[in-house]
Amino acid sequence: MAAIKQITREAIAKILDWNSVISAVEEAMVNVSERRAVQNLRSITAIPKTDNILFAMPGYLNTDKSTALGCKLVTLFPNNAQRNLPSILANILLFNENTGVLEVIMDGTEITAWRTAAASVAATKYMRDVNSQYKTLAIVGAGTQAKIHAIAFQHQFKFVKVSYNIIWDFITLASNSCSSSSSGDEELVINMVPISTNSTRKNKRHAGDIVPNYSEEVHIWNRTYKKGEILCEELHRQSKIQGTTKEYTPFQNLEECIKDADVIITTTSSPIPLVQYKWLKPGVHINAVGVGEAVMELDEETYKSSVVFIDHLAGVEHELRHLAEKGVVFQGEIGSIINGTTPRPSSGQITIFQSLGT
Numbered sequence: 001m002a003a004i005k006q007i008t009r010e011a012i013a014k015i016l017d018w019n020s021v022i023s024a025v026e027e028a029m030v031n032v033s034e035r036r037a038v039q040n041l042r043s044i045t046a047i048p049k050t051d052n053i054l055f056a057m058p059g060y061l062n063t064d065k066s067t068a069l070g071c072k073l074v075t076l077f078p079n080n081a082q083r084n085l086p087s088i089l090a091n092i093l094l095f096n097e098n099t100g101v102l103e104v105i106m107d108g109t110e111i112t113a114w115r116t117a118a119a120s121v122a123a124t125k126y127m128r129d130v131n132s133q134y135k136t137l138a139i140v141g142a143g144t145q146a147k148i149h150a151i152a153f154q155h156q157f158k159f160v161k162v163s164y165n166i167i168w169d170f171i172t173l174a175s176n177s178c179s180s181s182s183s184g185d186e187e188l189v190i191n192m193v194p195i196s197t198n199s200t201r202k203n204k205r206h207a208g209d210i211v212p213n214y215s216e217e218v219h220i221w222n223r224t225y226k227k228g229e230i231l232c233e234e235l236h237r238q239s240k241i242q243g244t245t246k247e248y249t250p251f252q253n254l255e256e257c258i259k260d261a262d263v264i265i266t267t268t269s270s271p272i273p274l275v276q277y278k279w280l281k282p283g284v285h286i287n288a289v290g291v292g293e294a295v296m297e298l299d300e301e302t303y304k305s306s307v308v309f310i311d312h313l314a315g316v317e318h319e320l321r322h323l324a325e326k327g328v329v330f331q332g333e334i335g336s337i338i339n340g341t342t343p344r345p346s347s348g349q350i351t352i353f354q355s356l357g358t
């Protein structure tokens with residue numbers, strides 16, 4: 001038998017890019033919904049007297065483009081941060097579908113991180129109106145998923161509101177002479193500011209100059225505030241290197257963090273609800289990503305007052321039975337919105353993508 005090919009985490013990380021991962025995940029979601037992909041219930045082995053879990057996630061795909069028989073094995077060890085290891089570690093095994101011979105073992109840790117964020121991106125794109133404007137993104141948590149979601153969402157949606165001040169020589173704030181327009185996902189707001197009060201004068205700005213202000217529109221709340229602060233600094237540094245100068249703000253208070261958000265992403269292992277319905281802005285979209293034996297990031301009222309879509313119906317019926325028993329209705333899979341068999345929710349409704357994973 002031929003040697004098993006091994007693909008390392010570093011090799012995988014080099015070839016991932018957002019456009020490819022997002023479109024592959026969207027295609028996978030459609031394949032799941034059209035039952036071209038065989039995705040059985042995953043097995044969950046909870047290790048007694050710990051919070052640790054081993055997931056086995058087998059699958060088979062047979063489409064015009066590709067066939068694959070594989071199994072992802074994932075460990076969730078929530079206290080791994082103390083050991084300087086990721087909480088989620090994954091390996092993917094690929095078999096020859098004619099002989100059953102194991103051909104490839106690839107590291108799945110990076111793929112799991114990117115795939116999960118790409119699924120939330122796809123859900124946000126398809127559950128919301130195509131013309132939605134996104135100004136404020138709030139992320140709950142500051143671990144691996146929080147960081148990769150921040151990067152993926154900035155790639156896809158650009159959540160930063162840019163306002164421009166035009167410097168004037170005279171005081172004129174007549175609103176009909178202010179112009180406002182939008183381009184893409186960014187909002188352009190032109191404010192007229194009398195030059196006598198504009199501090200940029202000492203920097204030799206001239207009347208008529210347009211001065212960009214970047215407002216801080218990515219909010220991050222974390223149980224351990226310091227880690228949220230460190231993540232914000234890291235994301236800000238990275239965006240500066242890329243020349244995009246985005247701002248990320250850490251919050252001490254969760255309500256303050258999420259109350260103005262257009263999109264919220266929850267990425268924690270909290271066993272008690274963090275997000276409360278009474279704090280939410282009408283029409284907000286939530287991607288609920290935290291998953292585990294007892295994880296519950298949104299309160300019951302939020303689920304019951306929202307349109308809830310998921311990634312894999314059978315998996316959700318099995319693993320989130322407790323929510324269904326409380327009356328939470330799962331409307332369908334994201335794949336069925338992407339392929340056009342289910343309409344996207346109407347705007348104004350609070351929407352939730354409850355992610356389980358694959």
Ligand SMILES: NC(=O)C1=CN([C@@H]2O[C@H](COP(=O)(O)OP(=O)(O)OC[C@H]3O[C@@H](n4cnc5c(N)ncnc54)[C@H](OP(=O)(O)O)[C@@H]3O)[C@@H](O)[C@H]2O)C=CC1
Pocket residue numbers: 076078081086087088112116140141142143144145146222223224227267268269270271272288289290291292295355356357358
């Ligand atoms: N849906 C999917 O497809 C996937 C889901 N996941 C799930 O996403 C979640 C995050 O994973 P990952 O980012 O890798 O994990 P990390 O360990 O990197 O981050 C965990 C985050 O959860 C926070 N947290 C843990 N316990 C609590 C609590 N009781 N109350 C509030 N916050 C808490 C931590 O805060 P602090 O810094 O204070 O410790 C930290 O911000 C997990 O539940 C995981 O199972 C992961 C991959 C795929």
Ligand SMILES: O=C([O-])C1=[NH+]CCC1
Pocket residue numbers: 055074076088090112116291292356357358
């Ligand atoms: O998709 C995935 O790999 C996981 N979902 C929940 C924990 C791991």
